Amino acid sequence: MASAARDPFTVPTRRRLTTVLCALALVAGATALVTGPAAPAGADGVEPPVTEIIVTIDPAVTTLAAVNQSFGTTLVAPSSGLADTYLLAVPAGADAEALADTVAVAPGVLDAAVNDYLTPPEIDQDRVYAWRVYAWGEGTPVPAESAYALDAIGLPAAHRLSTGTGVTVAVIDTGVQLDHPALQSSLVAGRDLVQGDDLPADTGNGLDDDADGTIDEGAGHGTHVAGIVHQVAPGALIMPVRVLDDEGSGTMWQAAEGILWAASHGAKVINTSFGTHGSAGLLKTVVGRVTADGVLVVGAAGNDGKDRTMYPAAADGALAVASVGPGDVVSTFTNRGRWIDVAAPGETIHSAFAFPAGSWAANSGTSMATPFVSGEAALVLARRPAASPAEVTRVIKSTAVPVDTANPRLRGEFGSGRINAAAAVASA
Numbered sequence: 040m041a042s043a044a045r046d047p048f049t050v051p052t053r054r055r056l057t058t059v060l061c062a063l064a065l066v067a068g069a070t071a072l073v074t075g076p077a078a079p080a081g082a083d084g085v086e087p088p089v090t091e092i093i094v095t096i097d098p099a100v101t102t103l104a105a106v107n108q109s110f111g112t113t114l115v116a117p118s119s120g121l122a123d124t125y126l127l128a129v130p131a132g133a134d135a136e137a138l139a140d141t142v143a144v145a146p147g148v149l150d151a152a153v154n155d156y157l158t159p160p161e162i163d164q165d166r167v168y169a170w171r172v173y174a175w176g177e178g179t180p181v182p183a184e185s186a187y188a189l190d191a192i193g194l195p196a197a198h199r200l201s202t203g204t205g206v207t208v209a210v211i212d213t214g215v216q217l218d219h220p221a222l223q224s225s226l227v228a229g230r231d232l233v234q235g236d237d238l239p240a241d242t243g244n245g246l247d248d249d250a251d252g253t254i255d256e257g258a259g260h261g262t263h264v265a266g267i268v269h270q271v272a273p274g275a276l277i278m279p280v281r282v283l284d285d286e287g288s289g290t291m292w293q294a295a296e297g298i299l300w301a302a303s304h305g306a307k308v309i310n311t312s313f314g315t316h317g318s319a320g321l322l323k324t325v326v327g328r329v330t331a332d333g334v335l336v337v338g339a340a341g342n343d344g345k346d347r348t349m350y351p352a353a354a355d356g357a358l359a360v361a362s363v364g365p366g367d368v369v370s371t372f373t374n375r376g377r378w379i380d381v382a383a384p385g386e387t388i389h390s391a392f393a394f395p396a397g398s399w400a401a402n403s404g405t406s407m408a409t410p411f412v413s414g415e416a417a418l419v420l421a422r423r424p425a426a427s428p429a430e431v432t433r434v435i436k437s438t439a440v441p442v443d444t445a446n447p448r449l450r451g452e453f454g455s456g457r458i459n460a461a462a463a464v465a466s467a
Contacts, residue, residue: 093153096148106145120303121324121325156288159404162287182401191367192415194270205275206272206424209229211313213281225277232296257286260283264390272421281297294313311337319350323354327355330357337413338357341373344374348374352409358381361373361405361453363408367457374405376452381436426467439457
């Protein structure tokens, strides 16, 4: 952990303001900045066609070799943590979705689905959002418009009892700027599932890889998320695991493998500020597995502004996080529903940013709300290291502040309410 004298989140230093608009704001028809995720801009990303399926078999009935022989598939990789689960390449020119449906009903096959793409909710390939980003080249105090978040959850009082020391929080995302002055002393070894190496750096390649008219729109997302975890739990260790590229795109398999990798390498809390609305059997299974192993998964609810489940947040055992702004008024962009567990501040959240390197920025979304809850979980676990995911969840939910009064038309759709870190740590 950085010393108090060097922590750029708490110590004012000379501010050098440069207003930075993410490429996300430069979509077709964008004429103004917004403070949070905007309406669809009509610039769909162009993902390459899916050419892989994920298959789980019952080895008492069939074998991988038999499946491959029957359907012309070939092994890409076995799951690192799930027995009898495989990533398979489909034959050239085959329709992966149609093939997955056929394989799914074959004798001995327990599940088959396409290895589909997923993104952070702020960088949905079908709905390109604008972010409002203010970046500084040096450390700066948290601006007043963002300070509400820290005060709302009682963070100063919580820190008198816990800073999260001894707890590792994995940030499964676009990676982290590994030498960011706010984060580098808190980072532990991570993994890059995109490049297949041990350097999960949050970087851009300067190319429009998904042909949507913007460049590197996902870059910086993971650094921003990690910075929020650090603000809430400055004593916690942060494990960066990169499963999303610089366009904010990854696959179901990469996400699942990232979660499994983090759980097997010491993470006690896993932050997933990304997701999918599609087939999510693999993510549900993975969440169940790591939860049983004592690891808490915290997930973003999504930014569709309606009752629409998003995975892994909606999986059994995960904590689904919605967003509220000042006064606990729910964010217009946040998803809602009976499947939500809690809400957290998610509007104009000031945190670390990677572009320019070593900067800080303000962004909005359920991706920003989620690491508040991951950080809170670390605060609780530092006080109760043996607590199970279910026990940590109970503490977080039982101490949350109801938001129904502030949102009478949305009663019962935001779980237990807005988190209260001070109360949670006090009751741990």
